[in-house]
Amino acid sequence: MEETSSESGESDAVSAVAAAVDSGQAGHNDNEDDNDDDNDVSICTAKQWKALRAAPRELWIIYVLKFLSSYSYFSFALVLVLYLSEEFGLSDVQAGWAYGMYGVMSTVFGMVCGWFIDIMGVRASLIIGSSVGMIARFVLALSRSKAVTLIILGSLLPFAESLGIPIMTIGVKRYSSPANRTIAFSFYYSIMNVAALCAGPAVDVLRLLFGDGARIGSFTLSPDRLVLLTSALSTFLCVCVSFMGIREIDVDERGNVQEFQPENKAPWAKTREVLHQRTFWVLVLFSLLLMGVGMVFRHLDGTMPKYMLREFGPNAPFGLVYSINPFIIIFAVPLVGMVSRRIRSYPMIVYGSFIAGVSPLWVCIGNKMWAIILFVVTLSIGEAIYSPRVYEYSMAISQDGSEGMYSSLASAPLFCVKLLVGGLSGYLLEKFCNEDPVLHPRNSAAMWGIIGAMSVSSAILMRAFKWILDIEEGNPARGGRNKSLVALPQSVELAEISS
Numbered sequence: 001m002e003e004t005s006s007e008s009g010e011s012d013a014v015s016a017v018a019a020a021v022d023s024g025q026a027g028h029n030d031n032e033d034d035n036d037d038d039n040d041v042s043i044c045t046a047k048q049w050k051a052l053r054a055a056p057r058e059l060w061i062i063y064v065l066k067f068l069s070s071y072s073y074f075s076f077a078l079v080l081v082l083y084l085s086e087e088f089g090l091s092d093v094q095a096g097w098a099y100g101m102y103g104v105m106s107t108v109f110g111m112v113c114g115w116f117i118d119i120m121g122v123r124a125s126l127i128i129g130s131s132v133g134m135i136a137r138f139v140l141a142l143s144r145s146k147a148v149t150l151i152i153l154g155s156l157l158p159f160a161e162s163l164g165i166p167i168m169t170i171g172v173k174r175y176s177s178p179a180n181r182t183i184a185f186s187f188y189y190s191i192m193n194v195a196a197l198c199a200g201p202a203v204d205v206l207r208l209l210f211g212d213g214a215r216i217g218s219f220t221l222s223p224d225r226l227v228l229l230t231s232a233l234s235t236f237l238c239v240c241v242s243f244m245g246i247r248e249i250d251v252d253e254r255g256n257v258q259e260f261q262p263e264n265k266a267p268w269a270k271t272r273e274v275l276h277q278r279t280f281w282v283l284v285l286f287s288l289l290l291m292g293v294g295m296v297f298r299h300l301d302g303t304m305p306k307y308m309l310r311e312f313g314p315n316a317p318f319g320l321v322y323s324i325n326p327f328i329i330i331f332a333v334p335l336v337g338m339v340s341r342r343i344r345s346y347p348m349i350v351y352g353s354f355i356a357g358v359s360p361l362w363v364c365i366g367n368k369m370w371a372i373i374l375f376v377v378t379l380s381i382g383e384a385i386y387s388p389r390v391y392e393y394s395m396a397i398s399q400d401g402s403e404g405m406y407s408s409l410a411s412a413p414l415f416c417v418k419l420l421v422g423g424l425s426g427y428l429l430e431k432f433c434n435e436d437p438v439l440h441p442r443n444s445a446a447m448w449g450i451i452g453a454m455s456v457s458s459a460i461l462m463r464a465f466k467w468i469l470d471i472e473e474g475n476p477a478r479g480g481r482n483k484s485l486v487a488l489p490q491s492v493e494l495a496e497i498s499s
Contacts, residue, residue: 049183052176052180052187055177055180056175056247056249056251058122058171058175058247058249059171059172059175059176059184061244061245061246062168062171062175063187063191064241065126065130065168065241065242066168066188066191066192066195067191067192067195068195068235068238068241069130069133069164069165069168069234069235069238070191070192070195070196070199071196071198071199071202071230071231071234072133072137072234072235072238073161073231074195074196074199075199075202075203075227075228075230076137076140076227076228076231078199078200078203078227078301078305078318078322079203079224079227079228079305080095080099080102080301080302081095081096081306081425082224082305082309083224083227084098084099084149085306086222086224087222087224090146091430092306092425092426092427092430092434093426093427093430094426095426096302096421096424096425096426096427096429097422097423097426098150098422099302099421099422100419100420100421100422100423101153101154101419101422102154102157102158102422103158103298103419103421103422104419105153105154105155105158106158106161106162107419109158110161110166112162113159113162113163116163117166117167121248121260122167122170122171123242123246123247123248125163126163126164126167126168126171126238126242126246127239127242127243128163129160129162129163129167130160130164130235130238130239130242131239132156132159132160132163133156133157133160133164133235133238134232134235134236134238135156136152136156136160137228137231137232137235138229138232139152139156140152140153140157140228140232141221141228141231141232142219142225168188169188172184172188174249174250174260175249177251177253177254178253186333186334186337186388189333189387189388190330190333193325193330194326194330195326196325196326197326197330199322199323200319200320200322200323200326201319201320201323202227202230202319203319204317204318204319204320205319206226206227207223207224207227207319208315210222210223210226214226247259248260282468282469285465285468285469286393286462289458289461289462289465290353290390290458290462291420291458292353292357292454292455292456292457292458292461293353293356293357293382293386293455293456293458293459294458295420295424295451295454295455296356296357296359296379296451296455298421299360299421299425300376301322302421302422302425303421303425303428303429303447303451304318304322304372305318306433307429307433307447308372310433310434310442311367311442312367312369321372321376324373324376324377325376325379325380325383328377328380328381328384329380329383329387332381332384333384333388336385336388340385344470345389345393346389346393346466346469348386349393349462350459350462350466351385351386351459352382352383352384352385352386352387353382353386353458353459354382354456354458354459354460355378356378356379356382356383356386356455357382357452357455357456357457357458357459358378358452358455359375359376359382359452359455360375360379360448360449360451360452360455361448361449361452362374362375362378363375363445363448364445364446364448364449365445366445367444367445375448428447428450429447431447432444432446432447433447
């Protein structure tokens with residue numbers, strides 16, 4: 001499941017690049033004995049876990065925050081368009097554009113707050129972001145005003161999101177060392193998917209148990225509002241956890257904890273410096289090309305709920321179907337990582353994004369539950385192949401001290417696609433899967449065909465721009481060791497990248 005991705009985006013496998021990290025830091029070459037290259041995976045994993053246990057407490061606090069914030073995000077995203085239509089009477093198109101507005105404002109705040117993250121540091125950013133997010137989500141759960149709801153969606157909530165997802169990724173990088181970074185990001189990614197796995201069934205259970213609403217004090221809350229309330233409570237716990245003694249520290253290459261001093265450059269000077277870094281523009285292109293496949297994940301929460309309710313009835317278990325993705329990811333990511341240890345990252349990103357991109361075409365066969373399940377399963381397999389390499393790619397080419405701006409940019413496509421998906425989702429639903437099938441005959445197969453054609457464009461374009469984006473050194477001979485992006489020098493020149 002992608003959140004940032006993510007938005008959604010957007011996280012290493014347990015052993016996806018374990019050999020790569022070792023080779024980049026320890027100086028192994030491609031001609032080493034194959035027996036050494038094929039060490040028992042369990043030994044490698046045990047060493048990684050041992051190194052992870054030595055991490056500072058801040059890393060474990062980040063993990064707790066990641067679970068809570070991911071549950072808040074996924075549960076909220078699953079019911080947002082339903083909430084807007086059922087509570088405030090917004091049409092499919094209007095609800096879609098509201099969903100898109102939330103996404104594009106998240107992008108705007110993300111770009112603006114990138115320098116703020118670098119200046120304020122991890123702790124202050126987390127406290128401010130979670131506090132604002134808690135207020136925004138409680139207001140959404142209780143508000144009866146359409147205007148207030150739309151204002152919150154376009155201001156407080158996206159501001160809070162811009163200080164959440166990027167800063168936790170930066171925290172994992174700063175609180176881990178080369179010895180445990182692979183397993184640190186792996187655990188981080190797994191926790192996100194565990195939260196998504198909890199969010200889907202939780203939505204179904206709340207809608208089933210409280211179909212007629214629930215009365216809490218003087219408020220009568222619909223099932224969608226109850227979901228938003230649990231999202232707000234989860235964010236409240238984020239606020240509490242953020243005060244649990246996070247220090248501004250950094251872990252060096254030897255695993256030693258040292259104080260980290262955030263940079264205090266003026267925002268424009270910081271922005272100008274980043275804009276002059278060639279690796280920044282490589283990441284811009286990489287992020288833009290990922291938008292196509294990112295649209296599929298956003299259609300899971302922006303289009304699929306209404307589609308399933310209209311084609312399969314009011315009790316359609318869209319939350320349970322949604323949870324198939326994180327369930328598979330939790331187990332598939334480590335397995336794919338073990339199998340692909342000797343394959344470079346960029347080809348994995350291209351192949352995985354192609355598989356994920358064609359996944360919606362299953363539903364073109366017909367409105368069958370098995371077709372929807374195959375859609376989600378195929379999407380999950382593609383995600384397991386490419387997504388674990390994306391976070392590392394983004395963080396590896398980020399300049400030290402500028403991770404906030406780089407990470408905000410890396411998260412931007414996840415939220416940018418919300419604008420496209422929002423408007424497109426509403427239009428496609430009204431055109432091909434209308435609420436009134438008598439006046440507007442349905443053709444859901446055409447809708448998913450259009451979605452699939454757009455999403456597969458990522459893999460095609462990334463293959464075309466391989467000469468720019470494939471930043472890993474050389475082309476290792478067949479059977480050679482993988483070259484880790486973690487070991488990539490920070491000052492990579494475009495000429496070196498192109499070669």
